[in-house]
Amino acid sequence: MSKFERLFNAMPDGIDCALITADVNRRYFTGMKSSAGVILVFKDKAYLIIDFRYIEVARNTVKDAEVIMQEKLFDQINELIEKHGAKTLAIESATLTVAELNMYKERINGAEIVSSSALSDAVTELRIVKDESEIEKIIKAQRIAEAAFEDILNFIKPGVTEREIGLHLDYFMLQHGAEALSFDTIALTGANTSRPHGVPGDTVVENGNFVLMDYGAMYDGYHSDMTRTVCVGNPTEKMEQIYNIVLNSQLAAIDKVKSGVSGAELDKVARDIIADAGYGKEFGHSLGHGVGMEIHEAPNASYLSKHILKENMIVTVEPGIYLPDEFGVRIEDFVVVKDTGCYNMTLAEKSLIIL
Ligand SMILES: [Mn+2]
Structure with a gap:
């Protein structure tokens, strides 16, 4: 089972997708170090949206997620939410700033933002046990x-x-x-x-x-x-x-x-x-x-x-x-x-x- 599948299993029902933005968690899921980028995880597919500075490394090394070059980030996120028909989106409550949360609420449409600790708790549950x-x-x-x-x-x-x-x-x-x-x-x-x-x-x-x-x-x-x-x-x-x-x-x-x-x-x-x-x-x-x-x-x-x-x-x-x-x-x-x-x-x- 991929880490993304295990992530979904660790989250409560009713969450259609998850937005991973913390640097350390992005590295945990992709294996690559970067100071920017987001992972958007749906039940059956994950995407890494990352900018030009990291795109070559991402395309060469990231296997579990489809790599997309970042252009207009929120348009890209909204398109994927629509494509997958997601109704709810979990964010990392443990690491997101209030300003970021407000921005997501303003600019992400189509899916309701779940600001509970569900995603952060699930990531902790995965990371706490080492392979x-x-x-x-x-x-x-x-x-x-x-x-x-x-x-x-x-x-x-x-x-x-x-x-x-x-x-x-x-x-x-x-x-x-x-x-x-x-x-x-x-x-x-x-x-x-x-x-x-x-x-x-x-x-x-x-x-x-x-x-x-x-x-x-x-x-x-x-x-x-x-x-x-x-x-x-x-x-x-x-x-x-x-x-x-x-x-x-x-x-x-x-x-x-x-x-x-x-x-x-x-x-x-x-x-x-x-x-x-x-x-x-x-x-x-x-x-x-x-x-x-x-x-x-x-x-x-x-x-x-x-x-x-x-x-x-x-x-x-x-x-x-x-x-x-x-x-x-x-x-x-x-x-x-x-x-x-x-x-x-x-x-x-x-x-x-x-x-
Ligand atoms: Mn110590």
């Missing part, structure tokens, strides 16, 4: 990030700045096949490591400091995500103790991952260990999130999460403890959910590395 080729791409992205980790261990030493560490990781990943960075690399040292999403600055690594790195590579449209905290010179007893609490919490949560477990249950396993050690308040973010064509996507692993994990979903497991003005530790792997457990895509060492 083998998607998992392969994510693993490739992760291997690039891990090679960068091996490399950075030779670079980190007293005197280098957070920005230099971040840039070194970024350069390595881009040089070794990453299409892009997954997100702005986080590289922090010393007291800055207590800021979960701190921005790398001119702070210099000193002996006895942690260095926390949270980063990822993109490969063929797919992201990776990992965090490691390493120590330069010897850690204090407290640093070592906190590191081991986070590590135990992370290992216990990974052990718990399998089909049927909820995101909330997973979060609780990790959180209870940290809370029992006396640091519940210092773990102020959720345990994890899905990763795919977006760096944060479903399912969530937070205490509020209603997601039930299923075979071939992907979830990060990233507990942390953050002590303001002292230091922070976070350790993050990401895993593929399996019926019998999980497959950990992250191979990088996570017992405390002392440089």
Whole structure:
């Protein structure tokens, strides 16, 4: 079954066509990267309407949809709606702006616009479970990030700045096949490591400091995500103790991952260990999130999460403890959910590395 057929199966009855406009979803359905274009999906046929800049690539690579050169977009959409006799058209409520919605309402005639979350929910349902080729791409992205980790261990030493560490990781990943960075690399040292999403600055690594790195590579449209905290010179007893609490919490949560477990249950396993050690308040973010064509996507692993994990979903497991003005530790792997457990895509060492 094509992705478009599966999309229709995931939508409620009564929707005759769907208009896909989000860049990431257009890429998911067509396999090609573009900053413009729309996909119009009917029950028996899909069209990609895309402008001159992308038309050659589209015609050569897009197989599941008929490729149409964009001219007068709304006239073209209206003609196709008429041709297929569609009465209702679903839009991506999760990503469309109010201005775009108003424009569609004004310029699309012939079909009533369904502004419910039906289409966005259906796309999420498709994207949340990965197929083998998607998992392969994510693993490739992760291997690039891990090679960068091996490399950075030779670079980190007293005197280098957070920005230099971040840039070194970024350069390595881009040089070794990453299409892009997954997100702005986080590289922090010393007291800055207590800021979960701190921005790398001119702070210099000193002996006895942690260095926390949270980063990822993109490969063929797919992201990776990992965090490691390493120590330069010897850690204090407290640093070592906190590191081991986070590590135990992370290992216990990974052990718990399998089909049927909820995101909330997973979060609780990790959180209870940290809370029992006396640091519940210092773990102020959720345990994890899905990763795919977006760096944060479903399912969530937070205490509020209603997601039930299923075979071939992907979830990060990233507990942390953050002590303001002292230091922070976070350790993050990401895993593929399996019926019998999980497959950990992250191979990088996570017992405390002392440089
Ligand atoms: Mn993450």
